[in-house]
């Protein structure tokens with residue numbers, strides 16, 4: 123993913139929008155056990171801030187993995203906002219280098235693939251759940267407690283959910 127900023131370079135304070143559709147493969151996302159699927163959409167705007175460029179936007183990515191409680195597969199469509207500062211390499215050191223994690227372009231083309239990849243990986247949920255109310259598996263017999271109840275210890279139901287529980291058990 124490259125943004126040509128030849129024109130933007132000449133306009134201090136100027137902005138330039140961008141929009142990309144890229145793939146999980148291009149971003150090399152599935153290197154471990156991750157299961158990112160479908161295309162990844164990225165859109166945003168680059169602003170010429172004088173000594174650096176600010177790149178802000180939104181990434182849309184889809185992740186398929188297992189619920190950390192019941193192990194059913196979960197598809198999460200993530201909307202990931204990002205904002206990064208990018209500097210052209212080779213410019214004079216300013217003493218603010220720690221601010222610039224990605225000084226990743228020279229010339230007129232700004233490469234943002236790594237930036238997008240990092241933001242996607244940071245946004246990955248640590249403990250995905252199929253639903254906030256997922257009851258998980260019975261630690262005794264392994265039954266999926268969302269689907270069936272088993273004969274093991276009774277589950278403690280949150281009183282706030284008890285009303286809902288009553289309604290559901292009517293069918």
Ligand SMILES: [Zn+2]
Nearest residue numbers: 189192252256
């Ligand atoms: Zn679950």
Ligand SMILES: [Zn+2]
Nearest residue numbers: 260263272274
């Ligand atoms: Zn059980």
